[in-house]
Amino acid sequence: MTEQAGFRDARYAHAVVKKIESLNQGRETRIVHVCGTHEDTIVQHGVRSLLPKSIKLVAGPGCPVCVCAAQDVDMAIELARQGHIITTFGDMVRVPSTDSSLAKERTSGADVRIVYGVSEAVEIARENPDKEVVFIGIGFETTAPTIALELIRGPPSNYSVFTSLKVIPPAMDLLVNLEGFGVDGFITPGHVSTIIGSNAFQPFAEKTGVPCVVAGFEPLDVLESVRMILVQIEEGRADSENEYTRVVKPEGNLAAQRVIEQAFRVDDAPWRGLGIIEKSGYSIREEFGEHNARLRFEFPEIESVDILPGCRCHEVILGMIGPVDCALFGKRCTIEDPYGPCMVGREGTCRIRFENLE
Numbered sequence: 001m002t003e004q005a006g007f008r009d010a011r012y013a014h015a016v017v018k019k020i021e022s023l024n025q026g027r028e029t030r031i032v033h034v035c036g037t038h039e040d041t042i043v044q045h046g047v048r049s050l051l052p053k054s055i056k057l058v059a060g061p062g063c064p065v066c067v068c069a070a071q072d073v074d075m076a077i078e079l080a081r082q083g084h085i086i087t088t089f090g091d092m093v094r095v096p097s098t099d100s101s102l103a104k105e106r107t108s109g110a111d112v113r114i115v116y117g118v119s120e121a122v123e124i125a126r127e128n129p130d131k132e133v134v135f136i137g138i139g140f141e142t143t144a145p146t147i148a149l150e151l152i153r154g155p156p157s158n159y160s161v162f163t164s165l166k167v168i169p170p171a172m173d174l175l176v177n178l179e180g181f182g183v184d185g186f187i188t189p190g191h192v193s194t195i196i197g198s199n200a201f202q203p204f205a206e207k208t209g210v211p212c213v214v215a216g217f218e219p220l221d222v223l224e225s226v227r228m229i230l231v232q233i234e235e236g237r238a239d240s241e242n243e244y245t246r247v248v249k250p251e252g253n254l255a256a257q258r259v260i261e262q263a264f265r266v267d268d269a270p271w272r273g274l275g276i277i278e279k280s281g282y283s284i285r286e287e288f289g290e291h292n293a294r295l296r297f298e299f300p301e302i303e304s305v306d307i308l309p310g311c312r313c314h315e316v317i318l319g320m321i322g323p324v325d326c327a328l329f330g331k332r333c334t335i336e337d338p339y340g341p342c343m344v345g346r347e348g349t350c351r352i353r354f355e356n357l358e
């Protein structure tokens, strides 16, 4: 049996579900995750249908392109309109903003290129010394190290980064303090935790009294993390525990953390539909100012619209409604022609639901 097959073993899954049932005993329990890949696992493998009805698994803000503020997308579009070469990861290109997207700008002649790694963007800058090359950096703690590393290595002078990088724990804080939201436990993100470590959530768990468990991305990982959260609730504890021990270390990746620390500082940042969240984004440190696209270029006043009329992405991102509760789902808003950001990327809650419609 492969390792992956072991994490999809139906008999073991049923045994874990039995333990979950006996631990929960019909209590209403809301468990929130903040990772698009977890939502993908949950939907693809029907994890919700395996759990007792009293346990709600809720998708929170865990999709990088969904939470990228319209203001940031509009500024990236402005850079494309100024004639610079724009490089970024695939999903970002299709994110709809106030009145356009990078994909639409490309159709109108802008030079927008999808790259599969930050080093590719740096290479494009080397190959085009007469052009300004801007990398649009989105994502969470997971993507920050490679972006930071290229800054530290000393990229060519025509290379700059427009950061819209986010830090996850402050968004979890927002959820806990949101009136009427209610959360009994967090499944904390596996990818982010490979960088920051499972210990990073311990202060949060202690402060809020909400149990946290880092989970992997197989269905049994998710079920096991639910069981571990219920054990903590049963024992009256709130700790950060690690189900994903085969990948995540308690201390995380110290080398990656050092690189992030060297290139970035943590600042308040705008999240799409959620407003400014304190200390929730990475900004480029002054030492690398010449490569900071926010300082390097001029931007006009832009009246950005985070949530377009009728779109309910802000409620989807907060797990307050499901994708099918939006009247535009599958009608005005489809994977081919996304109206809101949650329909764009593989980690978007609306797209995942759309791809798994029965």
Ligand code: SF4
Pocket (backbone or CB within 6 Å): 310, 311, 312, 313, 316, 323, 326, 327, 328, 329, 330, 333, 339, 340, 341, 342, 343, 350
């Ligand atoms: S279906 Fe489309 S418009 Fe509606 S919430 Fe999802 S992404 Fe936004």
